Amino acid sequence: MRATDPNISPNPPVIRQLNEAAINRIAAGEVVERPASAVKELVENALDAGARRVRIEIADGGKTLIRITDDGCGIAADDLPLAVARHATSKIDGSDLLNIHSFGFRGEALPSLGAVGRLTITSRSAGAAEAATIAVDGGRVGPVKPAALSGGTVVELRNLFFATPARLKFLRTDRAEMQAITDVVKRLAMAEPRVAFTLADVSGGGEGRVTFRADAGSGDLFDALAARLSRVLGAEFVENALRIDAEREGLALSGFAALPTYSRGSAVAQFLFVNGRPVRDKLLIGALRGAYMDFLSRDRHPAAALFLDCPPERVDVNVHPAKAEVRFREPGVARGLIVSALRHALAEAGHRASSTVAGAALGAFRPEGQAGGARxxxxxxxxxxxxxxxxxxxxxxxxxxxxxxxxxxxxxxxxxxxxxxxxxxxxxxxxxxxxxxxxxxxxxxxxxxxxxxxxxxxxxxxxxxxxxxxxxxxxxxxxxxxxxxxxxxxxxxxxxxxxxxxxxxxxxxxxxxxxxxxxxxxxxxxxxxxxxxxxxxxxxxxxxxxxxxxxxxxxxxxxxxxxxxxxxxxxxxxxxxxxxxxxxxxxxxxxxxxxxxxxxxxxxxxxxxxxxxxxxxxxxx
CATH class of the missing domain: 3.30.1370.100 (MutL, C-terminal domain, regulatory subdomain)
Incomplete structure (x- = not known):
């Protein structure tokens, strides 16, 4: 039956080893879906390097230019070739893949970006006499050269997906891609309230137009976080949110959750982090929904920015190429902590309702609108x-x-x-x-x-x-x-x-x-x-x-x-x-x-x- 099938070749398929360029492009397809994915990987690298200031410059929605400048520890000149090699990383030693204390660790982001775009890394490590630079063009790695830079690292990615032009057809408008980049930067800014972030659109050249800026927070962690959330989500969110600070069986939950009367028509105001990593995890989203189940109708969604911290060996962050999902060793403990902490905070709020209700009422009043005929x-x-x-x-x-x-x-x-x-x-x-x-x-x-x-x-x-x-x-x-x-x-x-x-x-x-x-x-x-x-x-x-x-x-x-x-x-x-x-x-x-x-x-x-x-x-x- 199969021998006569015209769709089956009489010659058996040959198994071939893919070359390095093809392997890197396949990896890029998993790690870098769009410009916002590249921004996420590069900013996370800057944060892992201990940066206190991060500047992100974007041209044409990230299609023609993504430039990340940080004041982190930098990369030694001798390490630059390894930085653009697959599965090379300074963040783990490979002996324990659950002991992760950083954002990036897979060693795929930089070589993947270099495989599908024109990547240049210029860096000066602490104590180095001068800076050094290396370029990767469509997978071809150039030599290390001396460069001028006072400190930190500048990563420049030009012409994203030029080596895989079919991917360009799936990108959206420059405006839509820029919005996706802005969302990514804001999430990372929430995770690091003591780091200053600047996002600029340089499509027209020069310094460009700053579209988002957040100064480094001061005071204790909750003060810094409140200031950062006020900058990212708006002052109204912080005014109408409850402080969350709870611990259970070695897991800690902190952040802010809004009063039920400050709900939303969709889940766009839900921000969840695990060990500082922004995630979209169905377990955590379900726990958040469950905590508010008794206070909101089905068509309303709570607003919250929650940070779950746990020992790295109790959560697997290596289950998704883009690290957007996690797997907990004891999911019931994580879910129970979120539900109990939020319900306790809501109960402690007593009869409090959101201040936006009063604001809307005042906005509806008019001096000439006297309450005629009111009984x-x-x-x-x-x-x-x-x-x-x-x-x-x-x-x-x-x-x-x-x-x-x-x-x-x-x-x-x-x-x-x-x-x-x-x-x-x-x-x-x-x-x-x-x-x-x-x-x-x-x-x-x-x-x-x-x-x-x-x-x-x-x-x-x-x-x-x-x-x-x-x-x-x-x-x-x-x-x-x-x-x-x-x-x-x-x-x-x-x-x-x-x-x-x-x-x-x-x-x-x-x-x-x-x-x-x-x-x-x-x-x-x-x-x-x-x-x-x-x-x-x-x-x-x-x-x-x-x-x-x-x-x-x-x-x-x-x-x-x-x-x-x-x-x-x-x-x-x-x-x-x-x-x-x-x-x-x-x-x-x-x-x-x-x-x-x-x-x-x-x-x-x-x-x-x-x-x-x-x-x-x-x-x-």
């Missing part, structure tokens, strides 16, 4: 029994989870004491102030010591009820309902084993599974709060997350989604008048409840306007 209700003071009855009427029923609504009689004794003191003059000293009025039967207006707070009563109370239901779930566990006839779900042997290994964890969430022979699993109990469940679909969702992230939040997410709906139906409705005590009780509960600054979907529950900003609206400041 403002004067506050009365209901009796304590009436107050208790009002709070009880707001509590949701939670079958299989919480006590009946009638048992919830209102805020705690501590909150009641605060409520009684609310009409006092010092009530304004509370973070959310003292309630003064209700507008349109939905918005509470409170006066603080230096401004006003406007609260969405329905969204705020929805979050309070939701947090209460979650606390009850954590304290009492999730009530399970036994199935009259266990549901048998057929899975592969590997999937069944993976699922049954998590049986105890799933049982705490009300899902009881047992082996049923082969790859079959018997589902005997399901969470009562979910009602009727498609057990097969649920198990497959859990398995998908286990395969993708090593952990699954699918079941917990479904339960919390039900709790969120219950909280929505059981909270204070829009359009209901509230008295002074009810409004002040809501404010005090918000102050005492973590995450109350945003509703269950990540939207703000209140806006705070400072008196100074309000006065500016009327030209009084």
């Amino acid at each position: 403002v209700y004067q506050m009365d003071r209901p009796s304590a029994p009436a107050r208790a009855a009002a709070w009880a009427a707001q509590a949701p029923a939670a079958p299989g989870l919480a006590e009946p609504a009638a048992d919830w009689t209102g805020p705690s004794a501590r909150t009641e004491a605060i409520i009684d003191a609310a009409p006092a003059p010092d009530a304004e000293a509370h973070p959310l102030g003292a309630a003064r009025a209700q507008l349109h039967e939905n918005y509470i207006v409170a006066q603080t010591g230096d401004g006003i707070v406007i609260v969405d009563q329905h969204a705020a109370h929805e979050r309070l009820v939701y947090e209460r239901l979650k606390r009850e779930m954590a304290e009492r566990g999730v009530a399970a309902q036994a199935l009259l006839i266990p549901e048998i779900v057929e899975l592969s042997d590997d999937d069944a084993a993976r699922l049954l290994a998590r049986a105890d964890e799933l049982a705490t969430l009300g899902l009881v599974v047992e082996p049923f022979g082969g790859g079959a699993v018997a589902v005997r109990e399901t969470p009562a709060v979910l009602g009727e469940v498609d057990a097969g679909a649920l198990l497959r969702d859990i398995l998908d997350e286990l395969a993708d992230l090593g952990e699954s939040q699918a079941l917990r997410a479904r339960i919390e989604a039900v709790l969120s709906r219950m909280a929505c139906h059981g909270s204070v409705r829009s359009g209901r008048r509230m008295g002074a005590e009810e409004m002040n009780a809501l404010l005090r509960e918000m102050e005492a409840t973590p995450h109350s600054g945003q509703c269950n979907h990540g939207r703000p529950t209140y806006v705070e306007l400072k008196l100074a900003d309000i006065e500016k609206l009327f030209g009084r400041a």
Whole structure:
């Protein structure tokens, strides 16, 4: 059959050893996808050389010129030929490929760039009498020559991909390539806040136009990082971000993570680093998403710049040619650290919401836009029994989870004491102030010591009820309902084993599974709060997350989604008048409840306007 196939040559193929030029060009295809890849490799080399100042000059989106100038330790003249040889590096000794303390180490970047472009390296090492230079043109290495340079290294790459012109057809416009280079430089600048970076477009010749500059940071590491993030991501990010500083089982996490109300419509504001190396790792991205799962809707994404540091032997950075991915020896520890650290920081933030909410509100105000016709209700003071009855009427029923609504009689004794003191003059000293009025039967207006707070009563109370239901779930566990006839779900042997290994964890969430022979699993109990469940679909969702992230939040997410709906139906409705005590009780509960600054979907529950900003609206400041 095969002998008569016209597509198969009768002559057997001959195995040949590729020449050095072909090998280098193949390596370049793996390491250098576009000009931004070349910039990344060269800047990382500068940082590994101990540079404190790095200047990047680009012409025509990096297609005709990439020049990197640094003040690092330099390269000795005798070492220049080795620097452009494949698999030659000063960063490891080859005995332990997991003991990596630098950015670049594979020894492929410089020879790969020289194979597909015109590469020149000029360097002067510390103590050397003079500088030296070497050129590589399309893979052909020239001799070492003397040169003029006071110190450090200058790497110049011209006519990228001239030796492989087919690659040029896949490059984008100069503007798009320059944007990709800018993104790379900004990521590296975030990783090294004590190093000064300058990026210039020299397409027109001369000094060019500086498109990005970041001065070296001072102070402690967090001060330097905050200043650098403010320069790269904007001051608003730092103003609305939480400081992260946590450690777990030898892994350390630092950086800044934004409040849920400072979320984004895509994942463009997520920056993750492992041992200073910018990465796009699905484990870390999944952990970041999981940490915010309870605070953002599916179409919103958190903003964060996080730096994970661990002993080099516990992470393999040699799993991707461009070093964009890593593999952890204990992925569960890394993921758990990120999730727990971020959730702890979000809880510590209490009722805080992002300042951008107030900025947007002030921008929407106009002096001539008076609130004509707004219904403002004067506050009365209901009796304590009436107050208790009002709070009880707001509590949701939670079958299989919480006590009946009638048992919830209102805020705690501590909150009641605060409520009684609310009409006092010092009530304004509370973070959310003292309630003064209700507008349109939905918005509470409170006066603080230096401004006003406007609260969405329905969204705020929805979050309070939701947090209460979650606390009850954590304290009492999730009530399970036994199935009259266990549901048998057929899975592969590997999937069944993976699922049954998590049986105890799933049982705490009300899902009881047992082996049923082969790859079959018997589902005997399901969470009562979910009602009727498609057990097969649920198990497959859990398995998908286990395969993708090593952990699954699918079941917990479904339960919390039900709790969120219950909280929505059981909270204070829009359009209901509230008295002074009810409004002040809501404010005090918000102050005492973590995450109350945003509703269950990540939207703000209140806006705070400072008196100074309000006065500016009327030209009084």
